[in-house]
Amino acid sequence: MNPPASGPVEHARNVLHQVVDPELGLDIVDLGLVYAIRPEAGGIVVEMTLTTPGCPVSESLPAEALAALQEALDVPVSVEVVWQPPWTPDRIDPVAATALGLRR
Amino acid sequence: MSAVSVSPPPGPAAVGGLPATSVAPPPTVPLTFLGVAGIGLTAFGVAAVAVAGHAAVAPTAPTVVATVHLAMLGFLASAVLGALHQFCPVVGGRPLRSVGAARLTAVVWAPAVAALVAGFASGHPGVVSTAGVCAFSALVLAAWNLSGPLSTRGRGAPLTGLRWAVGLLVATGAFGAVYAFDRHTGWFVLQPHRVLAHAHLGLLGALGLTYIAVAEKLWPMFLLAHPPGRSPGDGAVRLVPAGVVLLVPGLLLPVRGLAIAGGGVVAAGLAAHLASLAAFLRHRRRRLELLHAFVLAGAVFLVGAAGLGAAAGLAPVSTLWRARLVSAEVIALAGWLGLAVVGHAHKIVPFIGYTALRARGVSRHPDGAPLLFGHLYDARLARAALAGTAGGFGALVAGILAASSALLGVGGVALAATGVVATANLALGPVAVLRSAHRPPSGGPVIEGVPL
Numbered sequence: 001m002n003p004p005a006s007g008p009v010e011h012a013r014n015v016l017h018q019v020v021d022p023e024l025g026l027d028i029v030d031l032g033l034v035y036a037i038r039p040e041a042g043g044i045v046v047e048m049t050l051t052t053p054g055c056p057v058s059e060s061l062p063a064e065a066l067a068a069l070q071e072a073l074d075v076p077v078s079v080e081v082v083w084q085p086p087w088t089p090d091r092i093d094p095v096a097a098t099a100l101g102l103r104r
Numbered sequence: 105m106s107a108v109s110v111s112p113p114p115g116p117a118a119v120g121g122l123p124a125t126s127v128a129p130p131p132t133v134p135l136t137f138l139g140v141a142g143i144g145l146t147a148f149g150v151a152a153v154a155v156a157g158h159a160a161v162a163p164t165a166p167t168v169v170a171t172v173h174l175a176m177l178g179f180l181a182s183a184v185l186g187a188l189h190q191f192c193p194v195v196g197g198r199p200l201r202s203v204g205a206a207r208l209t210a211v212v213w214a215p216a217v218a219a220l221v222a223g224f225a226s227g228h229p230g231v232v233s234t235a236g237v238c239a240f241s242a243l244v245l246a247a248w249n250l251s252g253p254l255s256t257r258g259r260g261a262p263l264t265g266l267r268w269a270v271g272l273l274v275a276t277g278a279f280g281a282v283y284a285f286d287r288h289t290g291w292f293v294l295q296p297h298r299v300l301a302h303a304h305l306g307l308l309g310a311l312g313l314t315y316i317a318v319a320e321k322l323w324p325m326f327l328l329a330h331p332p333g334r335s336p337g338d339g340a341v342r343l344v345p346a347g348v349v350l351l352v353p354g355l356l357l358p359v360r361g362l363a364i365a366g367g368g369v370v371a372a373g374l375a376a377h378l379a380s381l382a383a384f385l386r387h388r389r390r391r392l393e394l395l396h397a398f399v400l401a402g403a404v405f406l407v408g409a410a411g412l413g414a415a416a417g418l419a420p421v422s423t424l425w426r427a428r429l430v431s432a433e434v435i436a437l438a439g440w441l442g443l444a445v446v447g448h449a450h451k452i453v454p455f456i457g458y459t460a461l462r463a464r465g466v467s468r469h470p471d472g473a474p475l476l477f478g479h480l481y482d483a484r485l486a487r488a489a490l491a492g493t494a495g496g497f498g499a500l501v502a503g504i505l506a507a508s509s510a511l512l513g514v515g516g517v518a519l520a521a522t523g524v525v526a527t528a529n530l531a532l533g534p535v536a537v538l539r540s541a542h543r544p545p546s547g548g549p550v551i552e553g554v555p556l
Contacts (some may be wrong), residue, residue, distance in 0.1 A: 020474040022458050023325070023451075052325050060459065089328055089389040101391045102328070 008075065009037045012044050015072040019065045021051075027102060028061055032091025037084060043076030045068065049087045126254070127145045127193040129203055131456040136210045137186025138449060142527030144178025144217070145442070149520025152500065156512035160504055163431050164296075167530045170224035175438055176306060177217045178238065181273075183445040184314050185213065188250055188270065190452065191318050195262045196253030205249045213242040220284075229288035236284030242361075243277040246270075265317025265341030272309035272345060279305060286313075300430060301355035307437045308370055309348035315444050316340050318376045323381070326395055326451060327388035337380035343373030367417060371410055378403055394486055398447020408501070409436035432504045439497030442519075446493045446526055454480040457534030470540035480533040485525050492522030 016028045016034055017027045028034055028048065036047040046069065048062060069077040092102060151171040152159070159168045189206050193199050200206055216238035223231030247270050254267050279302045286294055319339040322328060350367025353359070381403060385396075415421070416429035454477035463477065469479045496518030503511030 018474070020476070022474070022476045023455075024328070025474075025478070051328070056264075060462075064462075084385050088330060097389075102389045 007043055008039060008073065010035050012046065012069060012073060015068050016046070016065055019061060019063065019068050024100065026092070026096055028065060028095040032093065033087060035062065041076075043078065044073060046077070047080045047081055047082050048079060051087055056071070082102040109226045111506045114188065117382050118457075121450045127197060127199045127247070129193060129200055129206055131460045132503075133200075133206045133210070134186040134190040135453070135456060137182050137189065137213075138453060139527070140210065140214045140217075141179050141183035141445065141449075142427045144174060144180075144182050144523075145446075146520050146523030146527070147221075147232065148174040148179050149496065149516045149523055152516030152519065153465065153513050154240065154516075156503070156516060158509075159505040159512055160428075160509065163427065164299075166227050167225050171247075172222060172434075173221050173427055175442075176303075176311075178221065179304075179419035180271060180311050180438060180441050180445065182213065182217070183449070184273075184311050184441075185209070185246060187318060188246065188266070188314060189446075190456075191262075191321065192250045192253040192266055192270075195259060195266060195321055195503055197259070197316075198253040198256055201249045201252040201457070205245055209246045209249065210243045212238055212245070216242060223523060223542040224348040229284075229523065233281075233284045233288045236281045240277040240281040243274055247274045253439040261335065261338040261341045261514065262317045262321040265313055265320070265344075268345040269310055269317060272305060272313065273311075276306040277312045291305060293361070296427070296430075297355050297358045300446045305352045307441070309345060309352070309435065311441050312437065313341065313344050313348075315441060315482045316344060316373075319444075320380065322448065322451075323384040326390075327384045328390045329384040329386075329388040330450070331383040331387040335380050336376040337384065340376035340380060345371055345373075345375060347371070347373055358548070364417060367413065371414075374406060378406070394483065394490065395447050395451055397490055398443050398450075401490065402447070405436045405439035405443065405494075405501075409433050409440060412436055412501075428505055428507070435500045435504060436498060439494075439501065442492050442497055443490075446489055448521065449530060450481060450486050450489070450493060451477070454478075454533070457530075459538065461534055464538065465551070466538060466541040468541070469537065475537070479537060481529050482533065485529040489522050489526040489529070492525065496522060 013029060014061065015032070016037075018027050019028045020026065021031055024031065031051070033050065034046060034048045035076065036045075036048075038045050046065060050061065062081050066077065066079045069079070089097075089102065148171065151167075151174050153165045155165070155171050158165055159171070162168065189200065189209075216235045219231055219235035220239060223229070223235055226307060250266075250270050254263065254270060256263065283294060283302060290300075293327075293525050317335065320335060320341070347366045347369030349366070351363055351370055354361070354366050356365025381399065416426050416433060419429075421429065457480050458475060458477055467475055469475050473479075496515045499511045499515030499518060502508070503513075503515055509527035
């Protein structure tokens with residue numbers, strides 16, 4: 001019996017919760033950087049963006065996400081960095097934002 | 105199908121491309137310059153204590169000139185060179201032309217500055233001119249190296265400002281080399297207005313403009329702020345160099361009207377820089393933290409410097425007071441940049457340290473939590489560095505205005521202590537995490553899984 005379609009996707013989402021922006025102390029899912037996680041051709045494709053194009057910290061996160069996914073999943077994975085729609089702080093998870101004391 | 109793919113970022117102001125690890129230089133490049141800057145700040149503080157007795161009454165005494173060069177070259181310019189080698193590739197999206205050349209720049213720069221300062225202090229013009237040529241050569245090498253990433257097109261205000269800043273940095277070095285040889289050969293009298301031209305070219309056109317340009321890149325990240333519309337910083341990176349190009353010849357020749365006009369344009373550029381800071385603060389999503397205190401304290405020094413400069417240029421005061429006002433203005437500008445350097449070092453150095461630790465497989469703090477920048481330095485010592493930098497430069501400004509050797513001495517002690525504390529705090533934090541990460545729960549240390 002095959003696992004439910006959401007199985008590997010949810011697994012990937014849980015893995016991505018472990019990838020933390022070292023400046024903000026917030027994971028990339030709660031930060032609102034992960035736009036999509038979808039099964040494709042037997043693997044997992046993650047679409048994510050960055051808080052600020054050109055931010056060296058931000059730009060290290062896709063590679064960290066890929067490494068974490070590769071370690072945790074048995075299927076091929078790819079991480080695509082996209083710029084549309086642009087990220088804004090409004091995408092931060094409200095609960096996490098409140099916990100961090102971020103202004104709304 | 106295991107890869108990271110990056111689509112081109114949108115818009116002319118955006119910066120992107122491959123992950124930064126592909127364009128940023130090895131951590132040792134910026135860290136070397138920043139380490140030199142830490143030593144430079146400490147040495148400047150010690151030297152300020154040593155000359156406190158006569159700095160206010162004899163600002164052109166050889167030991168005072170040596171002390172000033174310790175601040176400008178040993179501390180500020182070293183830090184700015186580190187920042188340029190780190191940020192030009194990141195902003196331009198292209199690597200340096202040569203990492204080896206960057207290392208050579210540092211290897212030539214640090215001893216050249218030390219020799220220059222020693223030459224001034226000991227009264228050996230030959231040493232001064234030789235060291236000046238070596239330091240200028242290091243700047244030319246740096247400019248060639250940085251021209252690779254700076255040749256990128258369509259990267260917005262930060263790149264525009266950095267191009268001007270690097271060009272004016274080379275011009276400052278060329279001025280310095282000419283002045284150094286002039287001390288040796290006596291081509292012309294090195295009058296105060298010519299020295300002022302040099303100081304303003306370096307402080308505003310090279311060092312200050314570098315900060316103004318880089319801030320437009322850093323503040324959105326550090327304040328988590330995305331102000332709508334065009335940033336006033338776009339105007340700042342154009343107005344400041346345009347004003348400097350007028351101000352410096354106006355001081356050099358001297359042509360009072362030209363100097364005043366240039367000063368006015370510079371003031372407009374600095375006002376735009378402060379307006380940009382205000383916009384980022386207004387739209388910030390993060391709580392105010394230590395870095396913001398450094399930035400705000402620096403802004404106070406900048407406003408103070410503008411007021412002192414305006415008073416020196418426009419107010420009907422005696423020659424003695426004009427000299428004091430100008431000297432205080434130069435120190436206030438150094439305070440503005442010094443606070444920026446020390447404050448941003450508490451962001452940049454942990455980032456570089458974090459990257460290096462991750463490359464060594466360290467992803468967690470010894471307590472098991474994900475590794476964060478905040479783990480890589482002691483916050484209490486960082487707050488002490490803020491107090492020491494602001495208090496130190498504040499005491500120097502007050503000491504010059506009041507002709508008080510006691511205040512100058514206090515400022516020197518504060519800055520020397522800050523240099524030691526900040527450098528040790530930022531250098532030892534990552535080392536402590538690395539040691540803890542490689543230490544097994546019991547028994548001896550382990551590196552790469554192999555017990556020693």
